[in-house]
Amino acid sequence: MDLPIAIILIVFTIIVLVTAFLYRRQIWDEVEDLFDEDDEKSLESGAAPLPNEPEPLTDDVLKKEAVEPEVSHTSPPAQAPWDSEHDALESVSPAPTRGIARESAPSLSSPTEGMAIVPETVKFSAYYPRETAPQVWQPLVGYIFRQSATSDVVKDVKEVLGARLQDFRRAEENAHETVSEGALVTATPHLPGFQVNPPTLALGFYEPFHRFGFKVRATSAPLNRAVNGNMTFSVEGVIVADLPISIFVGEMVGEAMTGAVTKAPYNSIFCSYSHDDTQIVERVEKAYHALGMTYLRDVISLRSGQAWNDELMHLIEEADIFQLFWSKAAADSRYVRQEWEYALQHGRQIRPVYWEQPIAKVPDELRSIHFAFVPDLAE
Template identity: 35%
Template sequence: MTALTALAAAAFAPPDDVAIPAELEPALRLACAGAWRAVEVVLAGDVLRGRIAKTRDAIVRDAVELVLALHGNVGIRVDALTALRDARDEGELDGPLDLPAVIAGIRQHGAVAAGRGAIAVIRRELAHRRELEQALADAELASLLVDTARAILRTLARDPDLARWAIGPTGSPARDRALAAFAELATTPESIAELETLIAVPIHLDDNVQFTVYRPRSIDPGKWHQLLAFAHLAERRPGEDDLPDPVEEVQRQAKSVLGAKAQHYQPVVQDAGAAIPEEGELTFVPEFPGIEVNPPRRSFLWLESVHREEFRIRAGRELDGKTVRGRVTVFLGHIAIAEVACSVRVDAAHPEPTKREPVHARAYRKIFASYSHRDLDIVNQFETYARALGDEYLRDWVHLRTGEVWNDRLFQLIEQADAFQLFWSRNSMHSKFVRHEYEYALSLNRPSFVRPTYWEDPMPTEPGLPPEALLRLHFQKLSASMIGDVGSRTDVDAGESMKKASREDRKVRK
């Protein structure tokens, strides 16, 4: 069975005792080709989101935005995207389609079995395209492929005889709306050509990006002080010898902005923990407990060899004489990829000391995910994106083997992590397992280690929840584009997903 045959078998349900309409095969071929386009959109990720702002084709713009919001972020997976396009160019996504044999198989085993087995067959047939095969291991991406093929066939089935072969929508209203929008794109030749133009532009990755933060060594309470954050290359790109050296340009800009005060500032430099895609969205979030930061965050597209963001910080007089240990977190999309630890002395008597204090910076490498299994869809989105950046997610049911002492091994995984990411929700706040995990993580007393995040609005709280130790930390809210449709599903599928997650919770956490 070919990849085309497997996907086509999952895209329709043959009615009983009805002749095969002549329009079915061309409709299935178009539906399968369009479904792979939806996968391309997701693999291009935020880069494509930036590019569609320039298009005048409203069909493309709306469809791409809805699909990206639906799926959330998987990062920008250039290798998988290239593998998919190569497979299509070499005819591996096309080929013969024996409809009578496909229909006989569906009638023998059932449409549900055909749908479930489609991705396994496709991955097997594309196993030599390793990056693409691994990308399709993401259940959300695999589901998008099949559901888009079905949606396109529904759009094409205007004739009543062909409509009988289509599978009706089974998702939430938001999901069905996104799939219908993409089906309109996939059946509009001009929009397909425009999407191809946007995706075909090579995605450039910079693997030598650095982050430099200029922070004051000491500040006077009650007064505003500047804080500079730079994203920049460590050296010029090939062919840009006529441009200023990026590191020297950072130093020049810092001196220009700070003036005579530059001698009282200390730069902290860190290499990025992953290659940064051109046109990818970066965000700086400075956090200093008890210190005001204005603005609280800055986002920008990575386009130039040097990019500067400016902040102002002000400490209250109650902090006079104290050293505040803060950080500047760097996000690529919605994933924290680096953190710069910054200590600032608050001292009214000596606001500008000359002594240099040690500073440390590091990129995230291992991330322990603490969550309720009822929130598995959202955690899966984060894990897929983090893996695309080279980070490793440490998760209980992945890293714990049968027979291991659960708590001992779990605590070892937490200790091995560079960051403890707590997914706070109405589900996790009542989980005793999650509580044990974050209590142990807090007990390690590692600065900036526990990173809580949430997506429900307002953030779930109850008397005593979150506990005081967590409330002292910054809770990062996920945007709607990150969680897509996952965080608000109320349909039957979501209910079944909750039941399944509950069963998994009981099975793996004993």
């Protein structure tokens, strides 16, 4: 019984294999017939000859060869190694004039899209004679400059002061605040017993650095003593930097020695003023926008209600400088008095300025402090 079944299975297997072989052969024959038909149609339609057959030298072909230059198959010279990735990118050929153009690689020197631009540090500096004889005009030079322009300032000082540069001293501090481009910056030297020409200078801050050129001479300053003063920089009447100046006045002095000092702008300025002085209120607000100083904004906000509170006292304690805008209205304001009294008690640096003449009565507690006349504040 088992033998017949085995024979049947063997016969069935042989039939299946033979059938598959014949079917496969039939398919190949049909494919070859299709290719033969395509070749015949292409020959009948005048198609180009096969690649292994030479192209006939027709008149059109001869004209084309006469116009188009022969392509050289010589390998180009080896490219020298690039010094940097930037050089490698610059050596990339320009986009093709035909075909699919790819986007060029981004330049390494271009800023990354969306990258925040950090405001650059702004500094102030002053150059002054270390000693002078009476009635002798001496240069006094101030600068406002961006940190990246430091070398340009040094170059400018060399041209202005010449050989005196060997006696310069230089000290620098990083600024904590920046001055907006276009802000009107005023420089005013204060030196008791000295004439200053011009008394003040104002420049728009547009370039990497600006020079404020003055001349000073001792007229009524005491002999054989050092006169201490400062060069004040302000924006809209608000003091942003105070550079100390000290000049020795003597009868017998050699060629004036020149000192240099560089200082950062004030980081926190407490402005004390009466709200009746509307032009001062407007100037302080303009100064806040020009300086972008958060501290000054807080002072404006807290003083808007004319209320004396703990937060104001805290701001006075933190202030780098206490600027007192002195006027008849300020002298009559009890809030202004509370502010300067608190500043005195806590040893704050008080810088009074006034613009009205005659000056409003100065309290006895403030008589030892210099009140600077700034007529521009009246505008």
